[in-house]
Amino acid sequence: MANLKDIQRQIKSVSNTQKTTRAMKLVSTAKLRRAEELAKRSRLYAAKMNQVIAEIAGRIKCNKIGGIDNRCFTKIENPKMVDIVFVTADKGLCGGFNIQTIKAVKKLIAGYKEQNVKVRLRGIGKKGIEFFKYNEVELFDTAVNLSSKPDKSKSDDFIITSIEDYKDGKIDALHLVYNGYKNIITQELHVNKVLPVDTEQFECVEQEHSILEIEAQDEEHMLDSLVNKYVEYNMYYALIDSVAAEHSARMQAMDTATNNAKEMVKTLKVQYNKARQAAITTELIEIISGVESMK
């Protein structure tokens, strides 16, 4: 008989879990809609910003703008120290969302270790930070509550250290690793080399329309502030994109969890009914054999 009660208790606990996971899924769905909207609106800006930078980088590479020697646009041979900034969620329960980013970061670090390059790790998001702390990987600095609530000025404050260190020559590259939103069921891992701006991919083609000129007299100043905005915006965009991806990942994970719970309740119910029938049969046998013995 105790068995029956146990099963009943188990059924109750599983259906409670199911209720929680279903609620979490609904919350994520609602949050996702908002985050997705934000990411969608910013995507255009990010794309144009990258386009402007790309065009300038292309011009510099093809020597259309003479005599510019800006560190941000020059490929650095034999880097000594690189910055890796990663973005993970502050909360778990979202499937492989965080672990994917962590794996990518580990791979990147391993790659640099082989080349004897020092890595300075800067983390955003509790989950990633906890992981690297637990594994005793040194983190240069960290930020929590930024990945769950992206804030432009906080994200600027965070990334400016890397930009300045890059310009001062303390670091030789800046990588941004985050899990971005692709569509409602897929996330896309981004490992972006933000600095130096990659000029490799541009081919020097003669363009037909008039030649692009940079207006400001001190081109260096203009490039400087443009690069700052470019990196800052990339950082911010990574955060918004990551939030959208986090919610979509959580929504999926919670959906699967709800389904699993449903299955489990079903099997438990079968077990419960079997046990109940067994108990009834035993009781009947007892009564019948009692009656038999009285004859």
Add this chain to the structure above:
Amino acid sequence: MDKLKLEILTPNGEIFNDEVISVVLPGEEGEFGVLAHHASLTTLLEAGVIDIEKVDKSVESILINWGVVQVDEKKVIVLVEGAVAIRGDSESSIADALEDAKKLIRDIADSNPAIASVSVRIESAAKKLL
């Protein structure tokens, strides 16, 4: 008259995308106007007002705090960080826009002493609409 395409983008989305006759931009080294067939250039913008002359000859003003502009012969793309368009259908919506604009001005005023003239211009642009 030839027209040019103007796009103004902020991190929160597009606030202007249409054909216009001319546009006056607050460049770092002074204001400059752009008409169709302008030579290509890329430059930075500082806090100020973008004046747009639309196809129907009406003028729209947009306040910005920082930006970069890319001009070529056919189109002008302006990327700004914060922007408030002074426009609206009713008096109250224009007043709201003006309030937003003033807030933006206050935010940038700390870092830019030359901002006083901008706030006067914003007020006059709003008055024209009212």
